[in-house]
Amino acid sequence: GMVMYGFYFNWRHQGSFSGRGVSFALYCLFATAYACYAASWDFLMDWSVLKPHVQHRWLRQDILYSDHVYMYYFAIISNIFIRFIWVIYIPIRGPNAVLRTFIAAMLEMLRRWQWNFYRLENEHLGNVDQYRVTREVPLPYTIEDEAVHDEKDGDEEGVRSRFWRRKQSSSLDAARGSVDDVGRKVVDSQG
Numbered sequence: 366g367m368v369m370y371g372f373y374f375n376w377r378h379q380g381s382f383s384g385r386g387v388s389f390a391l392y393c394l395f396a397t398a399y400a401c402y403a404a405s406w407d408f409l410m411d412w413s414v415l416k417p418h419v420q421h422r423w424l425r426q427d428i429l430y431s432d433h434v435y436m437y438y439f440a441i442i443s444n445i446f447i448r449f450i451w452v453i454y455i456p457i458r459g460p461n462a463v464l465r466t467f468i469a470a471m472l473e474m475l476r477r478w479q480w481n482f483y484r485l486e487n488e489h490l491g492n493v494d495q496y497r498v499t500r501e502v503p504l505p506y507t508i509e510d511e512a513v514h515d516e517k518d519g520d521e522e523g524v525r526s527r528f529w530r531r532k533q534s535s536s537l538d539a540a541r542g543s544v545d546d547v548g549r550k551v552v553d554s555q556g
Contacts, residue, residue: 366403369395373451393455400448407444412483413490414441429486440479447476 372392379388408415412425414437419426424437450469454462 366399369399369451372396373454377454396451397449400451404445404448407448407480408441411480411487412440413487414483425487425490427490429490430482437483440483443479444476447472 369392372388372395376386376388376392379386414424416425417423421428421434421437423441424434428434428437430436450472453465453469459465460468
C-alpha cells in the first residue's frame with residue numbers, strides 16, 4: 366500500500382495527470398497488485414468467504430444474516446470495485462481531482478462500513494467455534510438442589526430451595542474435615 370501511494374505521489378507531482386511515463390506505469394502496477402492483495406485478504410482472512418462447497422455458494426458455512434444472503438454477494442462485488450477505485454484518477458478529462466477524491470472517499474467509507482459487519486460476524490463465529498464464548502462462568506462452589514419443606518417458613522410442598530457448598534479440593538480434605546466460616550473444625554459424620 367505504501368509503495369503504491371509513493372508511486373501515486375511521484376506520478377501526480379511530476380507535473381499533471383496527463384503524464385503517462387514510467388511512474389504512471391509503476392503506479393498502475395502496484396495499485397493493481399495492492400487492490401488484488403487487499404481484496405483477497407478481506408475475503409479469505411477477514412470475512413472467511415469464497416468457500417465453493419457450502420449451502421450458499423462462495424460464502425461460508427455459517428452466516429448470521431441468513432435472511433439477507435444477497436447482501437453478502439453485494440458486499441463481495443462492491444468490495445472488489447471499491448478496492449479498484451484508484452482508476453478514478455487515471456482519466457485526463459472529467460471531474461477535477463478534488464471531486465474525484467471526494468467520490469473515492471465516500472465509496473471507501475461505504476466499503477469500510479460493510480466490511481465491519483462481515484468482519485465482526487466472522488470474529489463472533491470464530492469465537493463460538495473455539496469455545497471462547499460461553500454462557501456459564503465456573504463458580505468456586507457447587508449449587509445443589511434439595512427438597513425442603515419447612516412449615517415455619519410457609520414454603521409450599523414440593524418447592525425446592527437451593528444452597529451452596531464449597532468444592533472439596535481432594536478426598537483427603539473431606540476425610541479429615543474442614544474449618545467452617547467461624548473457624549470451628551467441622552468433622553464429617555462418617556470420619
